[in-house]
Amino acid sequence: MADVVIPGSKSETNRLLFLAAAATGRTVLHRPLVADDTEACARALAALGYDIDITHAGRWAVTGRPEGPAAPEASIDTRDGATGARFLPGLVAAGRGVYHFTASEQMRRRPITPLLNALRTLGADIDRDTLPYTLRANGLAGGRLVVDAGVSSQYLTALLLAGPLTRTGLTLHVTRLVSAPYIDITLKLMRLFGASVERTDDVFRVEPGGYTSPGEVTVEPDASTASYFLAAAAASPGRSVTVPGLGTGSAQGDLGFARVLADMGAAVGLQPDSVTVTGPGRLTGVTADLHHLSDTMPTLAAIAPLATGPVRIENIANVRVKECDRLEACAAGLRTLGVPVVTGEDWIEIQPAQPNAALVATQRDHRIAMAFSVLGLRVPGLELDDPGCVIKTCPSFHQLLGDLTAQWEKEPVS
Template identity: 40%
Template sequence: MGNLTATRPSQPWTAPTASDPVTATLRLPGSKSMTARALVLSALAAGPSTLARPLRARDTELMAAGLRGMGAHVSISDDERWLVRPHPLVGPAHVDVGLAGTVMRFVPPVAGLADGQVTFDGDPYVRTRPLGPLIAALRSLGVRIDVTGSGSLPLTVLGTGRITGGEVVIDASASSQLVSGLLLAAPRFDRGVVVRHVGPPVPSAPHLRMTVQMLRAAGAAVDDSTPDVWAVEPGPLTGRAWEIEPDLSGAVPFFAAALVTGGEVTLQGWPHSSAQPVEQLRSLLQRMGGEVTLSTDGLTVRGTGVVHGLTADLSDVGELTLVLTALAMLADSPSVFTGVGHIRGHETDRLAALAREFSGLGADITETPDGLEIRPRPLRGGTFRTYQDHRMAHAAAVTGLAVPGIELDDVGCTSKTMPEFPALWSAMVTGK
């Protein structure tokens, strides 16, 4: 385990401990997943688009820069409203994917539609994240790709301005993004696409539903009525005004603070109908002892200060595993999480990282092939390494509410999806 060296200087941080129940009303940044999809669909559309309240963070800025490098006009100077004016896509260009799964998997299909060469690379660790099935699928749909390194990245897409498309079989058990990437660009393929998944289950079903929903909102004809098969008709995408919802996964550590401290946290600006898995989250937090309500004020989570253990298959919501693990550490009974073997291929091997760092604080935690088993017992303060993983930092922050002296080696990794995390968190905990 252990990520390769990052270029960004690390930012040590001591997680604040809560002396009182946390009470906060928060306005949080936009959804990473919606911002990424809206940028891609807008760059491929026939007319201009706007993104209201997008996420400004490393992943989405890299997405904007990647599309801009291929010729799209993407203006992100206004925090509240980004503008995208499509323009014929051309190479040569270089796309820095950082550590972003969305950029590494959504942009290569777009590059196949560009006329010219587009090179891709990113942080050292991203080269280990699964990409092979997407490369193979794109090749079988008519895209020329040179893999120049020993793994999947770095690579060069030799775009010709068009992709034939058609039927393709893919094993997307490592990441739903392998399918989303193909679908988002597919309306612009000559024959559209029929993607058939064959293999162990595809994780993150809600993210695939978001892809289909946003494609349809942009005017694409998508058939997802057969399990594990997605068909996208060729046709123009329309430019539109995208309303980006607050990021639910980014809100989860704040909601967890309500459970741990017996407080109340409200996320403002939550829509009545959401593209994110709010019902799954509600059920998980309620089973752990929280109360989740939606009102005109927003989405509110209340806790009692007593957290219950949880046995759950988290395959739909793998990115929540880290904060739920922190909650499970503070629970009144054991927890068993399954269905998340694929998060070993996220920003770091998350199961190994969680087991290692929580063990270092005195936890009784066992890593299984596809999950974790946690038997709560008192934890002690100590160093918690984050491995460039924003959600490891979120987990450590939640633990620090109840355990004094949790020292993160680097909280700067939260810039991947929420640069303001340390400031927002400290303000919420200290009430200042």
């Protein structure tokens, strides 16, 4: 059995950077994710005048400023990162100053207008509806908002994180919500920093009062990144992988991908502090609703041709507005490999096939690159046009996958 130590969670790391910056006291993050998305967020905080030290890869430290950014004016580049682009405006809007936000061309194409409109309602002056824009901050009033988070749960997370920084608190009525488990991560970490936040069905109430640092926090392994290694085992008959540090106590919803693999015949062992997957003789077909696990959609699509029956993935319209249109990117990649695929507005169905060797277009999307790398374990000659795009969330991905296969080659098949 092979172990894979997965880098820290992007979702946790960028939420913790926000919380640490907003909190009273100094926060040390152990095992943060060191990748392009998180480094962009950390460097944005530095540009805003926060005291942040990211010189040690395994330990980042942030001294908070409850009053807001020290810099009265700053330019912020969140690069490709959606979490930084969507979380940081609420942080600066709670302070005082003028802040110029920009991002990569890829990120500029992704939706952000609903969040900017919400911040305007709370008191921010924002000159445009899309990136790049300038935000003039004079504090956030608080109040009641209706939030449509059906395209991205990050809109809701951004407003929740800003809630304790408002003058009167925030009540959020949510009409739609995708990727709901990410909200559980947000609430868990907010409470760790002393926030008072309550949920009743689709209504969230956040009390004012700010945050207080807990001192030290250890970041969990990233469950979305873990999905590729769990899928690699599931697609390799008789091979097993264990991911330590990610178990039943995790709030990361993408750990639920292990249950999808179990439905396809893989043996799954979920312990308090680890998850193990062993591949069956062959995976079976499945119909899976990944509405709340949408980051794992490319992972499932990539291994789908190896199943004995069709794999249908449903309720995934929101994957069309990620780094690329992931539904079409997966369909195009599979068709390039000779796999029969049919798609709809919010679903994809993949037939069993023996994929051919070919060059797969990643669309500069880290999740497309990582997912098809897993299929490449079973398809000699499969190549990616941009394997390096994994730096967004897991720079060490190809090394980790290579190390896993090297471990398997030294072990007998179970």
